[in-house]
Amino acid sequence: MQHYRGSCHCGAVKFTVDADVCELTTCDCSLCSMKNALMTKVREDQLHVIEGEEFLTLYEWNTGRAKHYFCSRCGIYTFHRKRASPDHFGVNVHCLSGFDPSLVPTRRTSGASMSVTCAQPREEWPGPRER
Numbered sequence: 001m002q003h004y005r006g007s008c009h010c011g012a013v014k015f016t017v018d019a020d021v022c023e024l025t026t027c028d029c030s031l032c033s034m035k036n037a038l039m040t041k042v043r044e045d046q047l048h049v050i051e052g053e054e055f056l057t058l059y060e061w062n063t064g065r066a067k068h069y070f071c072s073r074c075g076i077y078t079f080h081r082k083r084a085s086p087d088h089f090g091v092n093v094h095c096l097s098g099f100d101p102s103l104v105p106t107r108r109t110s111g112a113s114m115s116v117t118c119a120q121p122r123e124e125w126p127g128p129r130e131r
Contacts, residue, residue, distance in 0.1 A: 008071035008078055013052035015078065017042055019089055019106040023108040024093060031061065031068065035077050038101055039090035047079060047089045063117050 004017040057072040068081035
């Protein structure tokens with residue numbers, strides 16, 4: 001199993017990931033597209049915030065099930081608790097020190113096809129509407 005150290009841009013948030021990274025994913029949902037996320041999926045016990053948890057800002061939208069974490073100082077997206085697998089995190093691999101994403105295959109995922117369930121969804125949010 002590999003051990004990676006990660007941080008946001010300003011270094012306020014530091015974390016480790018203990019996992020073999022075999023696949024990266026992109027997502028076409030409105031949020032991931034706008035933040036240009038390149039992620040790897042890890043179990044919740046494989047991600048450890050070691051410093052700066054108080055600087056993490058939580059963003060939730062739509063169902064509120066996915067939890068997106070950003071550094072409140074520099075704004076960098078670090079990781080998120082996944083909507084479809086809430087016992088896993090999607091980690092922004094660009095935050096991992098010494099990690100070369102060109103060495104790992106990337107798979108496109110379809111978050112845009114997931115349902116939109118909030119009371120007043122923005123028109124820009126793709127996906128079938130549930131009321």
